[in-house]
Amino acid sequence: MKLLVTGGCGFIGTNFIRLMLAKHPDWSITNLDKLTYAGNRLNLLDLEENENRYDFVQGDICDRDLIMDLLDGNKVDAVINFAAESHVDRSINDPSPFVVTNVQGAQNLLECARQRKIDRFVHISTDEVYGTLGDEGKFEETTPLAPNSPYSASKAGADMMARAYFETYGFPVLVTRCSNNYGPYQFPEKLIPLMYMNALADKPLPVYGDGLNVRDWIYVDDHCLGVELTLLKGREGQAYNFGGDAEETNINVVKTLLSVVGKPESLITYVKDRPGHDKRYAMDFTLAADELGFAPTVNFEEGLKKTIEWYKTNATWLEQVQSGEYRNFMDTWYEERS
Secondary structure: OEEEEEOOOOHHHHHHHHHHHHOOOOOOOEEEEOOOOOOOOOOOOHHHHHHEEEEEEEEEOOOOOHHHHHHHHOOOOOEEEOOOOOOOHHHHHOHHHHHEEEEEEHHHHHHHHHOOOOOEEEEEHHHHHHOOOOHHHHHHOOOOOOOHHHHHHHHHHHHHHHHHHHHOOOOOEEEEEOOOOEEOOOOOHHHHHHHHHHHHHHOEEEEEEOOOEEEEEEEEEHHHHHHHHHHEEEEEEEEEEOOOOEEEEEEHHHHHHHHOOOHHHEEEEOOOOOOOOOOOOOOOOOHHHHHHHOOOOOOOOHHHHHHHHHHOOOOHHHHHHOOOHHHHHHHHHHHHHO
């Protein structure tokens, strides 16, 4: 199988490419990535240099001519769209890039793939499109979309466009919605790597509000296996939820991390809550279990230890991503919440 993976130099895309090439010796992957601040070509540089089944192309999913050339030149069987602006805080500061990439870019990919009669199109979404939960219940695929941030609104817009392409054109699109990912290669604006880096440096660990917002955590390899199952076995036009069955409050995640790295809880600093901060996410993945055979394999405690061990053994990677754009963003982030 020949795949066009977009956004493959980001966190989840990187792990997906590595896992799929390891599992499927007869697969080849072209990775299209714009290399914005969170896209790191170094993540997959060893594959560029040593793996003839992997090709990297720098470019934008909004570039119609480029997408058409890639689909024509590589005889692509399936498109997996990971490409997205993905950080909620950034979307609050400036929503416009999220609309351009997450909605217009997704539509451009869908249209190009439709014109070239691609066999399968898997669009990667998020649990945040559902909005927020109360103390009980879980998101199902039939839960109405009710996004509360510019980021989640842009992802919901792409989900609706994917649905429209199936309903209107019969195009074989599938959507995956997952809970909070964690694991290797995650850009350090996200909770776990940010807290890890600050803890190592004995810097304050900023926790929004009272820290009691709840997230369902899924180890990134489990999510990637869900995407693989969707590609190979999913029903066209269907959305599938994926979760780790690991609900944790943000403050408990931070305290657990501090315990693992041997740092004191006195480093925790509560900061002004984020606007529109969803209280709780939890995913019902019964449909994916029944139709695809999906089940998470890594529990949160095991996954957190594996993640921290990866950071420890990849200190050079952490140093590299701390430079430039990331550092400027975090400086602004702290100033706004001080």
